């Protein structure tokens with residue numbers, strides 16, 4: 001479970017993308033977040049319960065994958 005301070009938002013939270021990266025794989029185009037969400041470089045998401053979130057942000061120079 002999350003041991004960060006402040007704690008990461010849960011996978012059910014609308015703010016789930018702001019959880020810490022625990023396993024970034026930019027070369028494969030995805031990253032695992034602390035809350036179990038897999039975040040893809042096109043901003044699509046795979047939740048721990050198997051739910052898929054469609055990409056919702058255009059790619060740009062400030063895309064999430066470069067933050068690792």
Ligand SMILES: [Zn+2]
Pocket residue numbers: 002003004007008019020034035
């Ligand atoms: Zn965390």
